[in-house]
Amino acid sequence: MKKNILEIKNLTKYFGQNKVLHEVNLSIERGKIHGLVGANGSGKSTIMNILFGNSVISETGGYEGEILLDGEPIRIRSTRDAMKYGFGMIHQEFILIPDMTVAENIKLTRENTKKGASRILGHELSYIDKAQDQEDASSVLNELGFSIDCSYLVKNLSTNAKQFVEIARELDKKNLKFLLLDEPTAVLNDEDSRRLMDVLKKLASKGTSILFCSHRLHEICELCDTVTVIRDGNIISEYQKENMSIPALATDMIGYDIHEAVQKPRMIKEESILSFRDFSVQMPGEQLHGIHLDVKKGEILGLTSLSGHGKLAPGYGVLGIYPSSGSILFEGENLDLSDTGKTIEKGIFLLPDDRKNMGLLLDHSIRENIVFSGFYGKHRFSKKLFGPFSVRDKKSMSRYVEEQIRELGIKCENMNQKTRELSGGNQQKVCIARAAAVRPKVLFISEPTRGVDIGAKEKILDALIRMSREQGTTIIVASSELEELKRISDRIAVLCEGKVSRILPPDASEEEFAYAYTGEEERYDQ
Numbered sequence: 001m002k003k004n005i006l007e008i009k010n011l012t013k014y015f016g017q018n019k020v021l022h023e024v025n026l027s028i029e030r031g032k033i034h035g036l037v038g039a040n041g042s043g044k045s046t047i048m049n050i051l052f053g054n055s056v057i058s059e060t061g062g063y064e065g066e067i068l069l070d071g072e073p074i075r076i077r078s079t080r081d082a083m084k085y086g087f088g089m090i091h092q093e094f095i096l097i098p099d100m101t102v103a104e105n106i107k108l109t110r111e112n113t114k115k116g117a118s119r120i121l122g123h124e125l126s127y128i129d130k131a132q133d134q135e136d137a138s139s140v141l142n143e144l145g146f147s148i149d150c151s152y153l154v155k156n157l158s159t160n161a162k163q164f165v166e167i168a169r170e171l172d173k174k175n176l177k178f179l180l181l182d183e184p185t186a187v188l189n190d191e192d193s194r195r196l197m198d199v200l201k202k203l204a205s206k207g208t209s210i211l212f213c214s215h216r217l218h219e220i221c222e223l224c225d226t227v228t229v230i231r232d233g234n235i236i237s238e239y240q241k242e243n244m245s246i247p248a249l250a251t252d253m254i255g256y257d258i259h260e261a262v263q264k265p266r267m268i269k270e271e272s273i274l275s276f277r278d279f280s281v282q283m284p285g286e287q288l289h290g291i292h293l294d295v296k297k298g299e300i301l302g303l304t305s306l307s308g309h310g311k312l313a314p315g316y317g318v319l320g321i322y323p324s325s326g327s328i329l330f331e332g333e334n335l336d337l338s339d340t341g342k343t344i345e346k347g348i349f350l351l352p353d354d355r356k357n358m359g360l361l362l363d364h365s366i367r368e369n370i371v372f373s374g375f376y377g378k379h380r381f382s383k384k385l386f387g388p389f390s391v392r393d394k395k396s397m398s399r400y401v402e403e404q405i406r407e408l409g410i411k412c413e414n415m416n417q418k419t420r421e422l423s424g425g426n427q428q429k430v431c432i433a434r435a436a437a438v439r440p441k442v443l444f445i446s447e448p449t450r451g452v453d454i455g456a457k458e459k460i461l462d463a464l465i466r467m468s469r470e471q472g473t474t475i476i477v478a479s480s481e482l483e484e485l486k487r488i489s490d491r492i493a494v495l496c497e498g499k500v501s502r503i504l505p506p507d508a509s510e511e512e513f514a515y516a517y518t519g520e521e522e523r524y525d526q
């Protein structure tokens with residue numbers, strides 16, 4: 001048996017005229033976990049998409065180069081080919097069917113059929129054995145240490161629950177030889193990431209080979225046997241476990257020194273801009289139960305909790321995306337939660353965590369995405385004609401977009417490129433630039449640095465600090481990354497079981513945060 005299960009030779013990919021992979025060579029050992037790291041847009045997902053036969057590759061002219069599996073050359077033209085060879089993939093953006101249940105998603109195309117009916121009608125025409133499908137689905141989720149009712153519709157699940165369903169679907173495949181994971185932990189908190197990493201170690205020890213992509217470099221160093229660094233479609237370096245280090249990986253990925261974004265301590269006035277009173281949100285998997293919370297004008301308020309304890313819900317509730325009860329005072333007046341348009345007009349804006357579905361117009365250009373909400377919502381980028389008439393000021397739009405592309409380092413061909421064609425991390429930066437263009441009074445933002453590289457993370461955090469300091473925006477950041485909240489927040493509200501457990505200063509001890517996460521201390525809002 002060959003030591004290397006997979007060998008990639010001179011892999012090259014063009015999107016139109018744009019060469020995004022430059023004769024990439026990569027060997028992956030059997031039963032090992034191989035990491036792949038690189039800045040946003042460096043070509044990681046493209047390699048994974050080629051190996052999994054994703055249609056975006058064939059629709060854009062296929063690939064050049066050779067792929068050898070177990071020493072045999074293979075040509076991967078479709079996902080069907082990839083699955084036949086034993087590849088499974090967990091995507092950066094979920095590939096789940098929202099209107100189907102958890103069990104239906106996990107067992108899709110591999111459903112159990114009723115034995116009796118199968119004998120008479122044949123497998124194709126026989127009935128699906130739903131009870132058996134549910135049992136299989138819960139058993140694979142249990143293996144992942146995640147219990148959820150398998151009859152729930154996927155559209156009603158929280159983001160981290162969706163990720164576990166996607167992982168379970170791949171693990172349920174019986175001929176899985178090679179697992180591709182494109183940032184599987186980006187949507188998970190530390191506890192869930194750790195659980196997934198344990199499962200991956202177990203899988204590898206049983207012989208499954210793994211290609212693992214992540215921007216969380218500490219995970220790479222902990223999990224991977226080997227890591228390859230890619231920059232602008234070129235392989236830069238490779239490290240074995242014994243000589244891997246975060247600084248070495250970061251330097252090879254980014255190519256410049258990283259400046260850490262930190263908010264200097266400052267005085268915030270006592271005046272409240274937004275007050276939650278007995279406010280509940282019925283968001284599946286992230287319920288909020290009657291919180292009382294005052295957000296001070298101009299502050300950056302961090303919101304954190306273990307997953308499923310409610311940190312994402314306030315923003316969704318205020319914008320009317322999920323049903324809510326109780327009240328919210330905005331600048332001293334009751335906010336009408338049934339009229340989202342009015343709420344946005346008043347100056348409250350939300351950047352949700354599920355950006356691909358709720359944050360971007362994927363078939364529109366980078367330029368339109370960045371200026372859209374600012375132009376329509378706040379009449380920015382317009383110039384007066386005469387009287388009440390005004391038109392789009394295309395020059396000021398372009399100037400703003402160019403500035404944002406430069407400042408946030410959005411990797412693109414030009415500002416007219418469709419956002420669908422950007423890498424995940426670069427789409428994220430477009431969302432941030434759009435929020436900055438609206439100049440809201442209050443910005444709710446969830447998981448602002450999810451899926452972005454180590455350099456871009458600091459640029460995004462810096463941009464939030466600047467919005468707060470220079471434009472006076474009140475920012476409510478929901479994040480599972482406590483370390484980043486500590487660096488940018490004036491105060492941090494910790495939620496537990498859908499209630500505010502404590503409000504802590506950013507320099508509070510780890511112990512205080514740990515107590516607050518588990519709600520072991522007296523509650524703030526009781």
Ligand SMILES: Nc1ncnc2c1ncn2[C@@H]1O[C@H](COP(=O)(O)OP(=O)(O)OP(=O)(O)O)[C@@H](O)[C@H]1O
Nearest residue numbers: 015020040041042043044045046421422423424425
């Ligand atoms: N469908 C597409 N059409 C045109 N260009 C594309 C398409 N998909 C990706 N690209 C380009 O290919 C390059 C590599 O993108 P890729 O998604 O592989 O990056 P990545 O390393 O996975 O980034 P991230 O960390 O942000 O996910 C980028 O410049 C991107 O804009």
